[in-house]
Amino acid sequence: MKKEENFIRALSDVDDTIIAEAAAARLAPKKNNRLIVLSIAACLALMVGMTLVLLMGSRETSVPAVPLTSTTSSNSIPNIQTTPIQTTPSKTITSTAKPTPNTTPITTKGNPYKELISVLKKAPSGASSVTPPPSWENYIDIPYDVLNPNQNKSVEIVSESYTTADGEKIFSFESVTIPDYSSFNPHTQYYTRITCESKGKTRTYTVRGRSGGSAIVTEDAILVITNYWFGSKTEWERPYTYLPTLDKGKGPEILPIKDIFFRNGFNNRCDFTTVLTIDIDTFDIIDIKAWYSLPDGMYITENNLYFYTFNFSIVGSSTKIIGISYKDNRLSPIGSIRLEGTVEIGYCLDEEDGILRVVTNKSPGHRLSPPLVYSPDGTSKPLEEPDNVLYCLSAKDLSVVAKVENFYEFENEYPFLNVGFDGDHVYVCPKADLVSPVIHFDLSDLNNITYETVEYPLAYSRYLKEIGDGLYFTVRSIDANTKLVEVVRLEESGFVAVAEYAKEVYPTGYDFDVENKIIRLLDWKSRPIITLQFDGENLKAITE
């Protein structure tokens, strides 16, 4: 049977277009307009076919009907953690908790990468179908010979190198992916090899996980962060396949249990993030720890790392934040917390004077299909009411010091968040519009947070095209599915709508013909979905 198996396997690599063509044909039965004429012939063919089947003695089972209601097996999609979230949003509140004083002033403006290191060279990336060099042989434990006798061993290598400003030290990161595209074997592996070089000295470390170019430089150390995505199954009898490892040159060693931090609760996901600190002078490892979490993003301050991960569950959206201190290049957990809403963009976090400020989005506006709740009559409504929430968390243990929500009334629209921080002042713009509201928070007294709403015309408008005569085209979303195209005139009192056209449409771009006052909404291939023209009074759909 080996030849037949090889052939069947080889078919897995047929061009995607051929597969998609056949898949589409399976889903769309042919129409038969000459049913009556062909029915007799079909019957005869069927009788012949059935006779042949009986003679050959073959049996082919048909696919059973798949139930219309979906069921989820227990060993399925990644564990989605649920956290009780109050169902009745409270009105604007301020917490009475006192902020935790931090005696060490922290200056935080984004990620404080020092100017010690600059990029020296970048090796060619994405080499595929490459036979791995001998140094990687010990890491390739995929049983190719058992499952895929003809599969070439191949790895993908991405390399980056950095050097100190004086050119005396070089740090290289080689991330290796060992995939198995033919069978999506659960043993897909990711490793990062870190090589530290200076005159007369080389030190090499290999960590399980892939470096995304995430290296933080302090005055005397490098922090390397790697992420490990696990395969489809956990083989508990092979701990090397799911535990963080470090190889200092004598083979991979599993990290001690004291250096591994797990999520609360049981789950079948084994993705983890490893943080490693290396002394920049001696190349010794100062500390290494791993967290069983695969962050969607990181925010890094002078002494702390914050990993954040989004989650969507039956009770709403949430963001988990894990805080890690790397002060003095030693890694220790600060704590973790789950917040309502999602941190959609990295600059929604800011640490100032021992307080981590976070602004989250509930039912965010750029989603085409926010989570919905369905009623028995088939109608649906968004799971969450759109809202933004401002959190003030202690940087010592991530406890909530203050929280403000419901500070903006959304009307049939969804939040699209922009946030700015300036010392004790936080500016939140909950939606992008011609005249965008900006809520200014004063956090100088966390026991008594005050805020005011200011409107800034043109502040966050993304689509505003001047078409002459004091008129502008503009486009905005009025709900998750509907775009509103307007012609507006800017007057002393503000923008006044002259004409409008609303349509359920999903453009990915726009094109303008200013002379003829035409706007085209384009699809993902830049083809017009709809073309509108302003005739002086109305916006009308036209055919060009």
Next chain:
Amino acid sequence: MNARMNAHMEDAKIIRMFLERKEEGIKELERKYKRYCQTIAHNILSSQEDADECVNDTYLAAWNSIPPNKPNSLMAYLGKITRNLALDRLEKQNAKKRTVEMLPLMDEIAEIFPTSEHDSLTDSIALREAINKFLKQLPKEKRILFMRRYFFFDSVEEIAKTEKAGESKIKTALFRIRLELKDYLLEEGITL
């Protein structure tokens, strides 16, 4: 916006969710492709329970491979994953045995490769390239027939139903395609 454009937009949305590591993308994937993947898995495994497990593994495999992969056709990508996972599972479960349902299909494939005293091992890459070339030069209807039978493992009965043709006609068409493939592989010097 037509259905095909909608499908592209939806796939692009799902892929974007995966790239942004938004787990809601898996729900969308399941909503759209669950039945499709279940059918493929069941055709191979003949057990609904095994097929369900296989489909769940498919979602995880997709989650773990996007990124770095960014498939052009999500349908084809998932079809390949499910197919391979199901074949892996079948091998493990059955060792040298095959399910009764797979036997006729194996017999059909065996016709393509004549036995020879001097069997030579052909590089799998050459075989894959040859199959791709052969399929591309086939007329569309024949190509679809072939793929439905030997990639998706659809039964002849199922193919006949959707193609609105008799089973005998389908069997004959498949037989002729196998002969064409056999001749093509011989010309290309491909043997297994």
